[in-house]
Each structure stands twice: as structure tokens, then as C-alpha cells.
Amino acid sequence: MYDHADLRSYLAALEALGDVQHVTREVSPHLEAAAITRRSTELTRPAPLFDNVAGVAPGFRMAGAPCALSSIPGHPLARVALSFGLPHTATAAEIVEHLVQARSREPLPPLRVNAGDAPCKQNILLGDDASLARFPIPKVHQDDGGPYVNTWGVIIARTPDGRWTNWAISRIMQVDDRHMTGLVLPGQHLGQVWREWEALGQPMPFALVQGGDPGVPAVGAIPLPAGAEEGSYLGALRGRPVDVVRCETNDLEVPAGAEVVIEGHLSATRDAIEGPFAEFHGWAFDETSPQPLFTIDAITHRDNPIWPVVAAGRPVDDSHAPSGPGVAAEVLAVLRDAGLPVTTTWLPLAAACHWLVITVPANWREQLPDVDTAGFTHRIGEVMSTSRAGRLCPVTYVLDDDIDPSNEADLLWALGTRVHPVKRQESFEGPIMPWYPCYLEEELHSGRGATVVHDALLPPLGGGRVPPAAFDSVYPADLRARVLAAEKARA
Known part of the structure; x- marks a missing residue:
């Protein structure tokens, strides 16, 4: 079909x-x-x-x-x-x-x-x-x-x-x-x-x-x-x-x-x-x-x-819609092949596929004991820096999988509240695509520059993480049930 x-x-x-x-x-x-x-x-x-x-x-x-x-x-x-x-x-x-x-x-x-x-x-x-x-x-x-x-x-x-x-x-x-x-x-x-x-x-x-x-x-x-x-x-x-x-x-x-x-x-x-x-x-x-x-x-x-x-230009068009999932899939395969716990990957299409978002499961610490968020992000960056697909995106964000990276509202909220302005990030020098306008002219000329990985992971459950202020988390269960029942009755 x-x-x-x-x-x-x-x-x-x-x-x-x-x-x-x-x-x-x-x-x-x-x-x-x-x-x-x-x-x-x-x-x-x-x-x-x-x-x-x-x-x-x-x-x-x-x-x-x-x-x-x-x-x-x-x-x-x-x-x-x-x-x-x-x-x-x-x-x-x-x-x-x-x-x-x-x-x-x-x-x-x-x-x-x-x-x-x-x-x-x-x-x-x-x-x-x-x-x-x-x-x-x-x-x-x-x-x-x-x-x-x-x-x-x-x-x-x-x-x-x-x-x-x-x-x-x-x-x-x-x-x-x-x-x-x-x-x-x-x-x-x-x-x-x-x-x-x-x-x-x-x-x-x-x-x-x-x-x-x-x-x-x-x-x-x-x-x-x-x-x-x-x-x-x-x-x-x-x-x-x-x-x-x-x-x-x-x-x-x-x-x-x-x-x-x-x-x-x-x-x-x-x-x-x-x-x-x-x-x-x-x-x-x-x-x-x-x-x-x-x-x-x-x-x-x-x-x-x-x-x-295809009339290529400002996103989103055919230049982004299929290649975003394609690059994301290659990165996901490389990370999983390296034994790293990853839920999914996504290239936000509206960012012209210049960003990569990686989400990881809440229990990643159980799979990588004695590794903190900086160590986990460093491992991700190392794997990506040796992969052609991994170096296609100048900026990578590593987030918990409580957000859907393809949902722009979810993603912007997470980036705005979890990414430190100057800390919790690491750069990796290497080959770059020679037509990404965010790079300096000399970097585009040489085909070499930096990619950066941001550690935007939350503290562990029960270890300082707070619930989001959303309907599902800041109201009692019985109240939520009454609100939903009333909505259903009106419908």
C-alpha cells in the first residue's frame, strides 16, 4: 500500500x-x-x-x-x-x-x-x-x-x-x-x-x-x-x-x-x-x-x-525534510553501534538541519554506571566526531527523552531552560561541510572547524530533578480525572 x-x-x-x-x-x-x-x-x-x-x-x-x-x-x-x-x-x-x-x-x-x-x-x-x-x-x-x-x-x-x-x-x-x-x-x-x-x-x-x-x-x-x-x-x-x-x-x-x-x-x-x-x-x-x-x-x-x-532555500523544503531523518538515522545507528543508550535523534528541520538533538532514556545511568552527564556527553561527542554523519551538524544537544525533539514547542522549552549559556559543552575539531554559513570564511576554505556538543541532561530521578509545571504533573490525579471527564461530557 x-x-x-x-x-x-x-x-x-x-x-x-x-x-x-x-x-x-x-x-x-x-x-x-x-x-x-x-x-x-x-x-x-x-x-x-x-x-x-x-x-x-x-x-x-x-x-x-x-x-x-x-x-x-x-x-x-x-x-x-x-x-x-x-x-x-x-x-x-x-x-x-x-x-x-x-x-x-x-x-x-x-x-x-x-x-x-x-x-x-x-x-x-x-x-x-x-x-x-x-x-x-x-x-x-x-x-x-x-x-x-x-x-x-x-x-x-x-x-x-x-x-x-x-x-x-x-x-x-x-x-x-x-x-x-x-x-x-x-x-x-x-x-x-x-x-x-x-x-x-x-x-x-x-x-x-x-x-x-x-x-x-x-x-x-x-x-x-x-x-x-x-x-x-x-x-x-x-x-x-x-x-x-x-x-x-x-x-x-x-x-x-x-x-x-x-x-x-x-x-x-x-x-x-x-x-x-x-x-x-x-x-x-x-x-x-x-x-x-x-x-x-x-x-x-x-x-x-x-x-x-525543488526550489531550495529558507527551510523547510525538500532539501531538509528527507535529509533530516536520514542524517538522524545514521547518527543513531553509529551511537547504538558504540553501545550508547539513545532513545532517538532528530535534526530540527527549521534550523536547516544545522542542529542535531539526541535524547536518552531516564535509566541511562544504570546502563553506564559511574558515568556522569559530562562523561556521557563526551562519549557521544567522541563517537560523532569520527563519523561523517556525526560531523554534518555544527551543534548537538543531548537531552532527556521526556521531550519529543520533533515537537518545536517541546524542543524550544528544553533548549531555553536546560542549556547553560557557556558551560557544560565540549567542542571537537575536524572536517566540516564547506558551505555552512555559521562558520568563519577561513574554516569554510580549509574544510575544517569545530562541532560542539551541549550537555543539557537533567539530574537523576529523585536526585534533584523537579517535575514540569504541566497538567499531568502538578495537579492531583482525582482532579485531573474530573477535568477530563467534564471535557468528555461536553464533547
């Missing part, structure tokens, strides 16, 4: 829940579609589905905000939950646990199917016909360096020796109808794979996938360990292999239900200028950088393809 093999069945499920809004008037892919998507995201409206796109063949469509927060009352993470194969009612903690459990299962590699059974092979464009000109490539923000081919798709690449196939999300900008460029950062997995081809002086084969199984880009946003394959992880997550089909011009395999697949090769040198582009941190900086050049060799697509578009 919750397993959607392609973008179309996923959108149909959202539409049945009232979370899709058809836009039937003609809309331009140049800024207008992204502006509507951005507005929809900021106001938490249903996902816009553009049925009439200017400048392309009739039937070509665009889908905005495919994994942003949902408009369904009480279920803001519905799109994320459905993308990961859960019911739309799944909570933040349930989504994180689902992802953690899949990490411990046996990987389930993709299953190759015949080209005749792959919807993405309904149309095959080779040579001069393999042109971006026939597709609605969105210009997302007015000051972007160009239209962006990839805002919600995955780039598939493989190491030269074939040992590791990586599915990565990374932005890609159109240069002309046959060329693109995009971020290939050394610290990210795509950059690590590309570096091996660079060392050989050979272009890297690639496939860029738009649309298809909604879990593909959602999993592509998760910082799995180096060498782990997203396709096999998604199989374990869903309990079934992902159907894939071989590319036309290289030996990579792509999800068979994709809307559009762009094949080609990536130069072994950084000979193109990429950017600027407003990003997940919420700021529209004017930065550019030298990046490799993607050359297009072939394009395959479904009949009447749907092109997904």
Missing part, C-alpha cells in the same frame, strides 16, 4: 490524500514554476503539479515540492514517510527507526529487468536528438548561474574497478543543450568516485535520473557510509529489490520506472564554472566554483514525462 515504484503512483497517493494541487494554466519553467513551488513550500500547501508547461511538447509536466512538508493536517512528514515506504501517518521517531532498521538488514541489490519492461525506455534519444532543449529545465532563482537540470534526482556513478556504485543527490546546472556542470565536492561520495577517474585521466560515465521511485532521491540524501550502495539499501528498506535497466551508452544501471534518464560522461578536469545557486542553508550567496563538465550522450524518457523541481 505504501510501496510506490514510480513517481506517478506516489503522486496519485498524495492526490488521494488531498496533497496535490493541479496547476492547469500555462506555466513557464523559467522562474515561474519554481516561484509557485517556493510559495507552496513556504505556506505548506499541496504539492503543485504543472499540467501545462510552456515551451515543451503537450503532455510534458513538472512536479513541484515532491518531498517537502505536507499540507495534510497533523502529518507534516507525510511525503517523507510515503517516500520511505511508510504510511503517511508515521511520526518523526518512526521514520528514523525505520531507516536505522534497514541499515542493519542484509542489503538487497537491484534487480535488472528487460528494456522492454522498463518505462524509462519508451523513448530513446541518441546523438543530436539527445538534447535538453525538448525538456522543461527550470530556472529556479533569479540570480542562479543558469537553469538547473537537477534539483531532485540522483547521479549514478561507479568506481573504475566496479567495486562501488553510488547514487548521489547533487545540483547540476545546464550549460547548453548537450552539456551540464554541477557540484562534485571532494568530501562527498560523488567526489570520491570521480577522483578515482580523475587519477586515471579518464572521463567518468554517469547517469542522471529524474523521477521514478520516490525513495531513490530520498535515499540519495542519506549520508550512508562510504562503499555502501544506495540501491541495495533502498531494497532492504522496502523489502524488495529496485528494478533497474542498463543504460544505452554505458554499463550503468538506472531505476526502470524513472521519468527521464540522461546518460553521458563527466570530464576528468574542472573546466566549467558552476553556480551561483540558493541552497539548503536558506541563503542566496553569489558563489561560483570550477567543476567538471557533463557531456550528454543519450536521453531516455517515459511518454509524457514528469520533471520534478
Whole structure:
């Protein structure tokens, strides 16, 4: 019921829940579609589905905000939950646990199917016909360096020796109808794979996938360990292999239900200028950088393809909603593997996933005898400082699990009353993501800086902890019962 093999069945499920809004008037892919998507995201409206796109063949469509927060009352993470194969009612903690459990299962590699059974092979464009000109490539923000081919798709690449196939999300900008460029950062997995081809002086084969199984880009946003394959992880997550089909011009395999697949090769040198582009941190900086050049060799697509578009920027949007649970799950798995008692982890989405919150059970002292709160927090910081996922968040708060970290009211109350202004914190030097604006310019340049862990744990039960001043704790049980009974009678 919750397993959607392609973008179309996923959108149909959202539409049945009232979370899709058809836009039937003609809309331009140049800024207008992204502006509507951005507005929809900021106001938490249903996902816009553009049925009439200017400048392309009739039937070509665009889908905005495919994994942003949902408009369904009480279920803001519905799109994320459905993308990961859960019911739309799944909570933040349930989504994180689902992802953690899949990490411990046996990987389930993709299953190759015949080209005749792959919807993405309904149309095959080779040579001069393999042109971006026939597709609605969105210009997302007015000051972007160009239209962006990839805002919600995955780039598939493989190491030269074939040992590791990586599915990565990374932005890609159109240069002309046959060329693109995009971020290939050394610290990210795509950059690590590309570096091996660079060392050989050979272009890297690639496939860029738009649309298809909604879990593909959602999993592509998760910082799995180096060498782990997203396709096999998604199989374990869903309990079934992902159907894939071989590319036309290289030996990579792509999800068979994709809307559009762009094949080609990536130069072994950084000979193109990429950017600027407003990003997940919420700021529209004017930065550019030298990046490799993607050359297009072939394009395959479904009949009447749907092109997904994400208008990244100030949170919360698709840049945060799926990656927050994904990073949280990786951190939770690492901490539990280290034998540390942790209830759950969460990245507050409104903080652009720059914060990490870790909650621990009230009986953690029984599991770690002779360890005080500072010692426990230090152990957490040590484990996280050696983990790629653990260093993705500049600031971490360790709290008792009497609060729900995905509930902003709970979280703000806890942060405001339990975090010491200057004490009970420890910093850990190491690699950082080189585009977090909270860091100094020299830190961003070097890729190294500090992450901090705040010890915001309460005293032990019976050892100085006071009850919260809430309905359930500061009134007698019989009075509470009368109040609740009166409410029920009025209802």
C-alpha cells in the first residue's frame, strides 16, 4: 500500500490524500514554476503539479515540492514517510527507526529487468536528438548561474574497478543543450568516485535520473557510509529489490520506472564554472566554483514525462525534510553501534538541519554506571566526531527523552531552560561541510572547524530533578480525572 515504484503512483497517493494541487494554466519553467513551488513550500500547501508547461511538447509536466512538508493536517512528514515506504501517518521517531532498521538488514541489490519492461525506455534519444532543449529545465532563482537540470534526482556513478556504485543527490546546472556542470565536492561520495577517474585521466560515465521511485532521491540524501550502495539499501528498506535497466551508452544501471534518464560522461578536469545557486542553508550567496563538465550522450524518457523541481532555500523544503531523518538515522545507528543508550535523534528541520538533538532514556545511568552527564556527553561527542554523519551538524544537544525533539514547542522549552549559556559543552575539531554559513570564511576554505556538543541532561530521578509545571504533573490525579471527564461530557 505504501510501496510506490514510480513517481506517478506516489503522486496519485498524495492526490488521494488531498496533497496535490493541479496547476492547469500555462506555466513557464523559467522562474515561474519554481516561484509557485517556493510559495507552496513556504505556506505548506499541496504539492503543485504543472499540467501545462510552456515551451515543451503537450503532455510534458513538472512536479513541484515532491518531498517537502505536507499540507495534510497533523502529518507534516507525510511525503517523507510515503517516500520511505511508510504510511503517511508515521511520526518523526518512526521514520528514523525505520531507516536505522534497514541499515542493519542484509542489503538487497537491484534487480535488472528487460528494456522492454522498463518505462524509462519508451523513448530513446541518441546523438543530436539527445538534447535538453525538448525538456522543461527550470530556472529556479533569479540570480542562479543558469537553469538547473537537477534539483531532485540522483547521479549514478561507479568506481573504475566496479567495486562501488553510488547514487548521489547533487545540483547540476545546464550549460547548453548537450552539456551540464554541477557540484562534485571532494568530501562527498560523488567526489570520491570521480577522483578515482580523475587519477586515471579518464572521463567518468554517469547517469542522471529524474523521477521514478520516490525513495531513490530520498535515499540519495542519506549520508550512508562510504562503499555502501544506495540501491541495495533502498531494497532492504522496502523489502524488495529496485528494478533497474542498463543504460544505452554505458554499463550503468538506472531505476526502470524513472521519468527521464540522461546518460553521458563527466570530464576528468574542472573546466566549467558552476553556480551561483540558493541552497539548503536558506541563503542566496553569489558563489561560483570550477567543476567538471557533463557531456550528454543519450536521453531516455517515459511518454509524457514528469520533471520534478525543488526550489531550495529558507527551510523547510525538500532539501531538509528527507535529509533530516536520514542524517538522524545514521547518527543513531553509529551511537547504538558504540553501545550508547539513545532513545532517538532528530535534526530540527527549521534550523536547516544545522542542529542535531539526541535524547536518552531516564535509566541511562544504570546502563553506564559511574558515568556522569559530562562523561556521557563526551562519549557521544567522541563517537560523532569520527563519523561523517556525526560531523554534518555544527551543534548537538543531548537531552532527556521526556521531550519529543520533533515537537518545536517541546524542543524550544528544553533548549531555553536546560542549556547553560557557556558551560557544560565540549567542542571537537575536524572536517566540516564547506558551505555552512555559521562558520568563519577561513574554516569554510580549509574544510575544517569545530562541532560542539551541549550537555543539557537533567539530574537523576529523585536526585534533584523537579517535575514540569504541566497538567499531568502538578495537579492531583482525582482532579485531573474530573477535568477530563467534564471535557468528555461536553464533547
